[in-house]
Amino acid sequence: MIKKEVTNKYADLEVALQIDCKKCSGLCCVALYCMKSDGFPENKQAGVPCKHLTTDFCCDIHPLLAAKKMKGCLAYDCFGAGQKVTQSSYVNENWKTNPDKADEIFQVFMKVFQLHQIAWYLLEALSLVSDDRAKDEIDALLVENIQMTATTEILVIDIASYKMRVDQALKKVSDQVAADSSDGTNGKDYFGKNFKGANLDGRDFSMALMIAANLKGCSLKKTNFLGADMRDANIKDTDLSGCVFLTQMQINAAQGNAKTKLPANLSRPFSWQGE
Ligand code: SF4
Ligand code: SF4
Numbered sequence: 368m369i370k371k372e373v374t375n376k377y378a379d380l381e382v383a384l385q386i387d388c389k390k391c392s393g394l395c396c397v398a399l400y401c402m403k404s405d406g407f408p409e410n411k412q413a414g415v416p417c418k419h420l421t422t423d424f425c426c427d428i429h430p431l432l433a434a435k436k437m438k439g440c441l442a443y444d445c446f447g448a449g450q451k452v453t454q455s456s457y458v459n460e461n462w463k464t465n466p467d468k469a470d471e472i473f474q475v476f477m478k479v480f481q482l483h484q485i486a487w488y489l490l491e492a493l494s495l496v497s498d499d500r501a502k503d504e505i506d507a508l509l510v511e512n513i514q515m516t517a518t519t520e521i522l523v524i525d526i527a528s529y530k531m532r533v534d535q536a537l538k539k540v541s542d543q544v545a546a547d548s549s550d551g552t553n554g555k556d557y558f559g560k561n562f563k564g565a566n567l568d569g570r571d572f573s574m575a576l577m578i579a580a581n582l583k584g585c586s587l588k589k590t591n592f593l594g595a596d597m598r599d600a601n602i603k604d605t606d607l608s609g610c611v612f613l614t615q616m617q618i619n620a621a622q623g624n625a626k627t628k629l630p631a632n633l634s635r636p637f638s639w640q641g642e
Contacts, residue, residue, distance in 0.1 A: 377490055380490065380509070380513065383451060383483075384447045384483055384486060384487050385634070386445055386446070386447055386449065386450070386615075387447065387449075388424075388450075390450035390454050391449035391453045392449075392462060393416070393417075393420045393426075394453065394462070396417040396419075396424075397415065397420065397462060397473070398476050399413060399443075400412060401417070401439060405438075406440065413473070414469065414473060433638035438620065441620075441638050442616055442619040444615040445476075445480050445483070446615075448482075448483050451516065452472065452475055452479055457472055471522070478521050478524075478526070481526065481530075482526065483516070484614075485533050486509060486512045488533070488537055488612065489508055489512065489537075490632075491611060491632075492505050492540040493505045493509070496540055505540075508529075508532065508533055508536060512529075515529070541593055544569075544589060545571040547569070555574060555576065556576050557575055557577050557580045558578050559581075560580045561581045563581050563582075563585070566585070567582070567585050568586050568589060568590065569588070569589050570587075572591060573593035573594055573595065574593065574594045575595045575596070576595075577592075578596050578599060578600065580601070583603050583605055585605055587606065587607055590609075590610040590611070591610070592611070592613040592617060593611075593612035594612075597613075597618070597621045598620045599621065602621045602627050603624040603626065604624065604626045605626075605628070615633050618633050618634075618636065619636050623636070624639055
C-alpha cells in the first residue's frame with residue numbers, strides 16, 4: 368500500500384478543511400462547552416462567549432495562550448467548520464447579529480464539524496488505497512459528505528448510518544495499512560512511554576493512549592495514529608511526514624519544535640515557534 372497524492376478532484380475540499388479563523392465568527396469560542404481543567408481559560412457553558420473573545424471575533428490573549436498553558440484552546444481545530452458556517456451556511460448573519468438563530472447556528476456548526484472531520488479522514492484514506500473498489504467506496508462517501516454540508520437542511524439529516532459506513536471503510540484501510548507493515552507488537556496504552564529514537568515504522572497506534580509518550584527522533588513511516596490521544600507527546604526533532612491518519616488537532620496537542628517534520632496537509636502550531 369503506497370501513500371499517494373489525493374486526486375486534484377478534492378483540492379477545494381482539502382482547502383476547506385483547513386481552519387481560517389479570520390473568516391469565522393469565533394464559533395468555537397462561543398458554541399462549545401469548555402472546562403478549565405482541559406486547558407481553557409475558564410469553565411464555560413455552551414453558547415456563552417468566552418470572556419476573551421473580542422467584538423471582531425478575535426482572541427485578545429492569542430499570543431499568550433502557550434505561556435498561559437491553555438492547551439484546550441491551542442489544540443482545538445474545527446476542520447474548517449467555523450468559516451464554512453460563517454461564510455456559506457449563514458451569509459450576512461451570525462450568532463451575534465441574529466441572537467434568535469444563535470442556537471441553530473451552533474448546532475449547524477457542530478454538525479458541519481463532524482462531517483468535515485469525517486471528510487478529512489476519508490481524504491487521508493483515499494491517499495492510501497490503491498485498488499479501484501476501495502477508491503470508489505471512499506469516493507462515494509466523500510461525494511455524499513460534500514452534498515450533506517452543502518444542503519440548507521443539514522440539521523434534519525441523520526448522519527448515524529453514514530458514520531457507520533465511514534467507520535467500516537476506514538477500518539478496512541486501517542487494517543490494510545497494519546497488515547502491510549505491522550511488526551506484530553501493536554498495543555493501546557503507551558502513556559508516558561519512552562520510545563526515543565526507536566524505529567516505529569508501520570506500527571499501529573490507532574486509538575492508542577500516547578499521552579506524554581516520548582517519540583523524539585523516532586522513525587514513523589506509515590505509522591498509524593488514527594484517533595490516538597497525542598496530548599503532550601514529545602515529537603521534537605521527529606519526522607512525522609510519512610505517518611498516516613494524523614490530524615491537526617493531534618499535532619496541536621503534542622509538543623513539537625522547529626525540527627519536527629509534519630505531513631504536507633498539516634501546519635506547524637504557532638506555539639512551537641522559537642523552541
Ligand atoms: S470555529 Fe474554527 S475557524 Fe472559527 S475560530 Fe474556531 S478554530 Fe477558528
Ligand atoms: S481564550 Fe481565546 S481561543 Fe480560548 S476560548 Fe477564549 S477567545 Fe477562544
